[in-house]
Amino acid sequence: MKNKHVIVLGLAKSGFAVAKLLARYGALVTVNEQKPRHECHGVEELEALGVKVVCGSHPLSLLDEPVDLIVKNPGIPYRIPFLQEAARKQIPVVTEVEVGYLLTRAPIIGITGSNGKTTTTTLIYEMLKDSDPPPLIAGNIGTVFCEVAARARPGQWLVTELSSFQLQGTTAFHPKIGVLLNIFDAHLDYHGTKQAYIEAKAKLFANQTPDDLAVFNLDQEETRRVADAVKAQVVWFSTRSHPERGAYVEDGRIKYRNKLGEVTDVLAANEVRLPGTHNLENVVAAVAVSLEAGAKLERVREVLRNFTGVPHRLQFVRELRGVRYYNDSKATNALATKKALESFSGRVVLIAGGLVRGDDYRGLTTVFKSRVKALIVYGQVAGKLAEIGYKAGVKHVFHVDNVKEAVNVAHQIAEQGDTVLLSPAAASWDQFSSFEERGDMFTDCVHMLR
DSSP states (O other), X not given: OTTOEEEEEOOSHHHHHHHHHHHHTTOEEEEEESSOGGGOTTHHHHHHTTOEEEESSOOGGGGSSOOSEEEEOTTSOTTSHHHHXXXXXXXXXXXXXXXXXHTOOSOEEEEEOSSXXXXXXXXXXXXXXXXXSOOEEEETTSSOHHHHHTTOOTTOOEEEEOOXXXXXXXXXOOOSEEEEOOOOSOOHHHHSSHHHHHHHHHGGGTTOOTTSEEEEETTOHHHHHHHTTOOSEEEEEESSSOOSSEEEEETTEEEEEOTTOOEEEEEEGGGOOSOSHHHHHHHHHHHHHHHHTTOOHHHHHHHHHHOOOOTTSSEEEEEETTEEEEEOXXXXXXXXXXXXXXXXXXXXXXXXXXXXXXXXXXXXXXXXXXXXXXXXXXXXXHHXXXXXXXXXXXXXXXXXXXXXXXXXXXXXXXXTTOEEEEOOSSBSTTTOSSHHHHHHHHHXXXXXOO
């Protein structure tokens, strides 16, 4: 990277981290952020490192000088004029995941999928904690990948959650173990088509060899089709079938079959503390990966018996006057909200809403009918969600302006035995900078209730 001319496009968390890292390695870095300078975090710190910072727009003039590489924020679409001009000039465009990979010798476990990435990534990390050296965790889960990769040691597992946005901007990225949990209609506003979305996910396996492992969901046709094209050794996970190699559920017990055909009884499925039937898929995926990566069986059992979830993913917040409050802010699409609702037996006061992104909410009709007692909607998708609520026969539908108002309304209408669930079914960017900020707002508001 030394003396390479690099433009970092977007000064969000990942842009800030990769700009600092590249400067440390001697690259000549320019950061370009569309927001005005006063809204940008860390500008002075970057400039003190010799990084040039250009705020307020994406001027094409930045491409007039020789540029060796553009590292873009994953969320910035390729269709913007700046990136279109870069493509015309044949300037490579990658995400920070590619940079992190080029700067590390650590073996990588990469986890992707439409839903369940954060939970599965955390489970694998926890299951491998007894390894020597202990694993590191990175990605969308909170710590920028390149930042962690640069300090990882050879032989140290680097467990990372990866989105389709991040993977699309990779060329050489090569995980030792790649995991594809599931594929559903998501992010079609960004990728354009479901096939393009699948192709972005499949880049996780593009550089793998027969010495690597590719872990797939045996219960889904889309993931099986991706598996057909990989060069790595395939390992499966399933809650319905019994693969020749991988983890599965049989007679109420979680089991694992290794490459020699030897079966290990892990534990009874009802001993898993993590709630929700959808989480059983995440669990068997984590079991398959962790045991293939050398985790100790007793450690795997301990994690499954004690792990209760991650922040913003069916996170229990508190119980007040017999009403239980859950934060599921990471549910940024309709399917995630459907699975969250299915985790509860009924009488749910659902808070949902956020940014319009082209989701089809009709799949929520049945679960709204069977689980939702009242629906509180806000944001750009409020009208669409309310329409589904009316069609499902939800008797009480409330429109509010924001999450704080939603919590107050939920507090007024919820009765003993009810569950209040924030599961937005939409992205957060209409009112928040991230789903974490949205979830923190919900949690803070719930703790203020009296």
